[in-house]
Amino acid sequence: MSSSHRVRVSVDVDGTRYVDDVEPRTLLVHHLREQLGKVGTVVGCDTSNCGSCTVLMGSADGAQHSVKSCSVLAVQADGASVTTVEGLAGPGGELHAVQQAFHELHALQCGFCTPGMIMSAVDLLRDNPDPSDAEVREGLSGNLCRCTGYQNIVRAVQSAAAALRAQAELPEEATV
Amino acid sequence: MTSTIEPQVGAARKRKEDARLITGRTRWTDNIALPGMLHLAILRSPHASARIASIDVSAAKRRPGVVDVFSGADVRDIQGSLPCAWPVTEDIVHPVRPPLADGYVRHHGEAVAVVVARDRSAAIDALEDIEVEYEPLAPVLDLRAAYEDTGLVHPDKGTNKSYTWVFDSADAGTGSSVSDAAAEVTINRQYVQQRLIPAFMEPRSVVVDPGMGEYTIWSATQIPHILRVFYALLTGVPEHKIRVIAPDVGGGFGGKLQVTPEEMIAFLAAQRVGKPVKYTETRSDTMLSAHHGRDQLQDITLTATRDGTLTGIHVKLIANMGAYLGLVGPGVPILGAFMYNAIYKVPAYRFECVGVFTNTTITDAYRGAGRPEATYAIERAMDELAVELGMDPIELRRKNWIKAEEFPYTTVCGLVYDSGDYDAATDKALELFGYAELRAEQERRRASGDPVQLGLGVSTYTEMCGLAPSRILGALRYAAGGWESASVRVLPTGKVEVVTGTSPHGQGHVTAWSQIVADELGVAFEDVEVLHGDTRTSHKGLDTYGSRSLAVGGVALVEACRKVRDKARVIAAHMLECSPDDLEFTGGAFRVRGTPDAARTVADAAFAVFAAHDLPDGVEASLDADATFDPQTFSFPHGTHLCATEVDTETGHVRIRSYVAVDDVGRVVNPLIVEGQVHGGVAQGIAQALHEEAVYDAGGTLLTGSFVEYTIPSAADLPTIVSDRTETPATSNPLGVKGVGEAGAIAATPAVVNAIVDALRPYGVNDVPMPCTPERVWRAVKRGGVA
Numbered sequence: 001m002s003s004s005h006r007v008r009v010s011v012d013v014d015g016t017r018y019v020d021d022v023e024p025r026t027l028l029v030h031h032l033r034e035q036l037g038k039v040g041t042v043v044g045c046d047t048s049n050c051g052s053c054t055v056l057m058g059s060a061d062g063a064q065h066s067v068k069s070c071s072v073l074a075v076q077a078d079g080a081s082v083t084t085v086e087g088l089a090g091p092g093g094e095l096h097a098v099q100q101a102f103h104e105l106h107a108l109q110c111g112f113c114t115p116g117m118i119m120s121a122v123d124l125l126r127d128n129p130d131p132s133d134a135e136v137r138e139g140l141s142g143n144l145c146r147c148t149g150y151q152n153i154v155r156a157v158q159s160a161a162a163a164l165r166a167q168a169e170l171p172e173e174a175t176v
Numbered sequence: 177m178t179s180t181i182e183p184q185v186g187a188a189r190k191r192k193e194d195a196r197l198i199t200g201r202t203r204w205t206d207n208i209a210l211p212g213m214l215h216l217a218i219l220r221s222p223h224a225s226a227r228i229a230s231i232d233v234s235a236a237k238r239r240p241g242v243v244d245v246f247s248g249a250d251v252r253d254i255q256g257s258l259p260c261a262w263p264v265t266e267d268i269v270h271p272v273r274p275p276l277a278d279g280y281v282r283h284h285g286e287a288v289a290v291v292v293a294r295d296r297s298a299a300i301d302a303l304e305d306i307e308v309e310y311e312p313l314a315p316v317l318d319l320r321a322a323y324e325d326t327g328l329v330h331p332d333k334g335t336n337k338s339y340t341w342v343f344d345s346a347d348a349g350t351g352s353s354v355s356d357a358a359a360e361v362t363i364n365r366q367y368v369q370q371r372l373i374p375a376f377m378e379p380r381s382v383v384v385d386p387g388m389g390e391y392t393i394w395s396a397t398q399i400p401h402i403l404r405v406f407y408a409l410l411t412g413v414p415e416h417k418i419r420v421i422a423p424d425v426g427g428g429f430g431g432k433l434q435v436t437p438e439e440m441i442a443f444l445a446a447q448r449v450g451k452p453v454k455y456t457e458t459r460s461d462t463m464l465s466a467h468h469g470r471d472q473l474q475d476i477t478l479t480a481t482r483d484g485t486l487t488g489i490h491v492k493l494i495a496n497m498g499a500y501l502g503l504v505g506p507g508v509p510i511l512g513a514f515m516y517n518a519i520y521k522v523p524a525y526r527f528e529c530v531g532v533f534t535n536t537t538i539t540d541a542y543r544g545a546g547r548p549e550a551t552y553a554i555e556r557a558m559d560e561l562a563v564e565l566g567m568d569p570i571e572l573r574r575k576n577w578i579k580a581e582e583f584p585y586t587t588v589c590g591l592v593y594d595s596g597d598y599d600a601a602t603d604k605a606l607e608l609f610g611y612a613e614l615r616a617e618q619e620r621r622r623a624s625g626d627p628v629q630l631g632l633g634v635s636t637y638t639e640m641c642g643l644a645p646s647r648i649l650g651a652l653r654y655a656a657g658g659w660e661s662a663s664v665r666v667l668p669t670g671k672v673e674v675v676t677g678t679s680p681h682g683q684g685h686v687t688a689w690s691q692i693v694a695d696e697l698g699v700a701f702e703d704v705e706v707l708h709g710d711t712r713t714s715h716k717g718l719d720t721y722g723s724r725s726l727a728v729g730g731v732a733l734v735e736a737c738r739k740v741r742d743k744a745r746v747i748a749a750h751m752l753e754c755s756p757d758d759l760e761f762t763g764g765a766f767r768v769r770g771t772p773d774a775a776r777t778v779a780d781a782a783f784a785v786f787a788a789h790d791l792p793d794g795v796e797a798s799l800d801a802d803a804t805f806d807p808q809t810f811s812f813p814h815g816t817h818l819c820a821t822e823v824d825t826e827t828g829h830v831r832i833r834s835y836v837a838v839d840d841v842g843r844v845v846n847p848l849i850v851e852g853q854v855h856g857g858v859a860q861g862i863a864q865a866l867h868e869e870a871v872y873d874a875g876g877t878l879l880t881g882s883f884v885e886y887t888i889p890s891a892a893d894l895p896t897i898v899s900d901r902t903e904t905p906a907t908s909n910p911l912g913v914k915g916v917g918e919a920g921a922i923a924a925t926p927a928v929v930n931a932i933v934d935a936l937r938p939y940g941v942n943d944v945p946m947p948c949t950p951e952r953v954w955r956a957v958k959r960g961g962v963a
Contacts, residue, residue, distance in 0.1 A: 025297075045458075102194070109683070148852060
């Protein structure tokens with residue numbers, strides 16, 4: 001296998017466009033961590049089971065969905081727009097409702113799974129703004145946590161869901 | 177100047193740690209990138225047992241970007257042997273354990289050779305070009321066969337038995353002999369504590385910067401202080417030239433309580449190339465190389481009188497050490513030895529444990545470390561005794577446990593339980609659970625022959641926490657002490673820096689320690705900074721494991737704060753022109769008795785010390801203090817967990833319908849954190865009961881080498897639990913705290929399996945081996961075959 005062959009990849013990550021030449025075999029998560037310095041996204045396994053590396057990805061102008069960035073090649077992200085946990089908060093640093101709820105309800109302990117868990121939860125709530133507890137548990141079953149037993153994660157996701165629904169019900173001009 | 181007066185200890189403060197962790201601004205070891213840093217990849221043995229006939233690294237060395245390649249033979253004279261700090265007997269068999277295999281490999285995954293390269297990919301690619309010629313040997317895998325010395329893991333030792341450790345209450349003078357115990361009823365059972373993998377979420381990672389002979393090491397470890405000592409002892413580099421940092425560490429559960437081959441290999445590599453190196457393992461590496469837990473064969477005999485009074489407990493253990501001895505591996509079953517009598521009054525006890533080598537990954541501490549195993553065996557056996565006697569399992573326990581008014585109580589092991597109220601915890605749990613209603617439903621389902629049977633399981637546990645009194649550790653032949661240290665310094669503007677010797681990796685010490693300091697010094701929670709996990713700022717500590725951090729480190733912190741407060745009192749009295757004895761510390765300030773408006777805060781004293789214009793005679797210009805706390809005894813949290821399972825007798829599927837945990841962990845500093853610890857512990861306990869097992873094939877290959885095969889539970893696999901507390905303060909420390917880190921993992925496993933077996937009693941089932949997978953449950957139903 002030659003490591004000299006490289007492919008140009010242009011990807012928008014957390015609002016910044018990056019153009020790099022990468023080895024074709026490079027995983028998106030390694031591109032994020034090692035080339036782009038996006039070390040907030042982490043690697044917890046090598047079999048796509050743990051979900052620690054979950055980010056949101058979509059076409060540059062389309063909707064984003066959660067992907068395990070260990071299961072996407074960097075070249076597949078060419079032209080895509082990616083949001084990592086580092087880009088989730090608002091421009092003034094105001095936390096996303098899911099981040100806020102994870103803090104409020106003690107939904108993290110060591111915090112290693114947290115970036116992926118939060119990104120999966122964000123995607124889950126976009127698809128299903130009013131999930132049952134069972135739907136939350138099923139929806140997050142691709143993200144492993146060893147510390148919390150998931151109980152406070154489920155509570156946090158439900159709390160964030162309620163906050164996001166309340167936000168969505170506000171008149172347009174009030175939502176900024 | 178006013179200070180906060182809201183009590184912080186006991187408040188559900190949200191964690192200071194979270195801000196970084198929820199925004200991705202984290203400091204994992206693998207995030208570290210140093211100028212010129214090189215990367216390691218490790219070639220691991222595919223064999224469980226083999227002689228290494230030859231290793232040729234020349235082709236790998238020629239690959240582009242490869243700086244160095246070496247194997248055990250290349251570092252034979254300097255690599256030494258990885259440490260075991262707990263040689264539990266004088267004559268323990270303790271084989272050499274080189275970080276890199278030298279001549280022989282003795283388990284699948286043992287490190288054989290190392291590549292140092294410019295980037296991770298180049299290092300991994302080069303592994304393919306290392307030629308190793310192995311002469312495979314017959315591995316010793318079955319624990320009982322190993323015990324019989326059928327084949328030897330270390331032929332030069334002539335036996336697979338590492339040690340035999342015995343406790344007998346008759347010999348110790350703490351009780352009578354089990355051979356004299358009245359035995360109107362005898363229950364003898366064998367249980368298998370399957371091998372588990374701690375499976376912390378952050379794979380281990382280590383960076384070694386050799387500097388100019390002044391080493392800085394970052395490691396994803398629970399034990400930066402202990403690691404530093406061992407680096408000095410093993411490498412010959414003077415201790416003061418070694419700085420160890422545990423930055424953000426992503427979980428441990430005992431699994432990062434180890435001095436690892438990889439930490440030593442990275443050190444050797446950095447020394448050889450003179451540049452910083454990083455090794456970050458893959459999950460597959462973790463499963464093979466990071467130590468495993470449990471793996472014991474238990475034989476337990478209970479004797480009792482017909483009325484249900486326990487008269488004796490006799491335990492025989494075979495404990496799998498793996499291929500070598502880990503840092504505290506031999507001591508793990510010994511921690512359990514003191515817990516088989518649990519919360520019960522029993523006059524006679526004997527415990528025998530044989531530690532045995534096999535050609536497998538080493539075993540060592542995993543959440544609970546010996547105590548979950550002990551609790552499982554006694555709590556399972558108590559249910560069997562209840563069935564034999566026709567008693568309700570809870571009433572049998574109640575008949576035998578220590579009553580609240582009997583504390584302090586000296587157990588048959590000689591431990592003094594300081595406090596507890598087993599009736600209170602159990603009564604609360606029964607009420608939350610709806611025990612009577614569930615029993616009635618169970619009867620209905622049994623009567624109607626419902627294919628889905630209901631089972632109720634109980635576990636009343638205690639554990640010895642707060643590891644540990646140094647003199648007891650010494651008596652048990654542990655190499656180190658069990659004290660903990662804290663430093664408190666009040667800065668000129670009244671902010672407080674705390675240095676702790678504990679090393680959190682998810683437990684929230686920064687938050688909890690801030691709460692303690694806020695109350696002790698009358699400062700705001702926000703005004704406390706907690707520094708940890710770096711031997712340069714925290715030179716002294718014994719780190720985090722064994723539910724010790726609060727019960728030992730937290731108490732050290734209280735003592736340091738009280739020294740600071742005593743100094744501040746003298747200064748405040750001087751400022752108020754009164755005697756220190758005229759002052760009381762209330763509402764966050766020193767106040768003159770009877771004239772509460774005349775007050776000075778610790779912050780006032782701190783600025784006075786900074787200016788030093790007018791200090792009382794003999795008072796030095798500092799408001800700092802250090803304290804080291806060495807507990808006189810262990811702490812003994814306890815609780816009652818109840819589990820209701822629906823067991824499908826046709827498919828073997830088990831559903832946990834409800835789970836109630838009532839824990840008594842003494843005084844609670846932060847209920848949010850305590851609840852989180854209980855949730856996580858219960859999840860791991862359930863996982864042992866239902867989901868997890870490390871499995872080797874007949875050739876010694878680890879089959880559960882990734883998260884595909886080693887199935888830690890997801891959110892969809894776990895129930896919502898109901899948790900509550902009773903609070904009986906510990907009398908053995910000034911905080912009244914007991915520890916909570918391991919409780920859930922200890923209590924949950926027997927509660928769940930008792931519930932499964934209870935569901936299947938009508939089918940003639942009296943045990944299901946763990947993990948109770950659908951297949952095993954189904955087979956138990958078929959084999960039982962009463963229905």
